[in-house]
Amino acid sequence: MSEANSKGMETRRAVLGDAHVDRAEAAKTDFDAPFQTMITDAAWGNVWSGDHWTKRERSMVTLALLAALGHYEEFEMHVRATARTGATMEDIREALMHVGIYAGVPHANHAFKIAKKVLAEMKDS
Structure with missing residues (x-):
């Protein structure tokens, strides 16, 4: 290795x-x-x-890029990873706000939908 x-x-x-x-x-x-x-x-x-960069910063950039490119399965996985990178719900929201402005509202809207679902599941578990 x-x-x-x-x-x-x-x-x-x-x-x-x-x-x-x-x-x-x-x-x-x-x-x-x-x-x-x-x-x-x-x-x-x-x-x-x-x-x-910290893992938190890398996490936010990764989330924004995945959402902007429409890679929602990977986006969901990386929302879950925020529990280990230190990125907060507020960090995710801010990253997605940037996606809305720079990559388009439809991408951000769908990513918000996924993030809300995943964050709720994380809170319940």
Whole structure:
């Protein structure tokens, strides 16, 4: 395991949680294993493990980008991750306000709908 992969797996688990990562690792096949390694090395081992921004700041930027691009399944996963990154409900709201202005109200509106559902589920659990 490379240093980037080791650090990436540590960061990935810290942000997404062991249960999520364990499920993803169990679902990995020979077909997508190289892709999963690339994501762990590049996204988690380099970008998310950088020391310039906090995990909270990275979380807010990630949420805004996923919502703006309409990647709502990943958006939902990263809303759940805010429990581990320190991003608050207010942080999520502000990120989505930016999405509404810079990427369009329909994207922000749908992301708000998802965030409200996920935040309510998180509160109830």
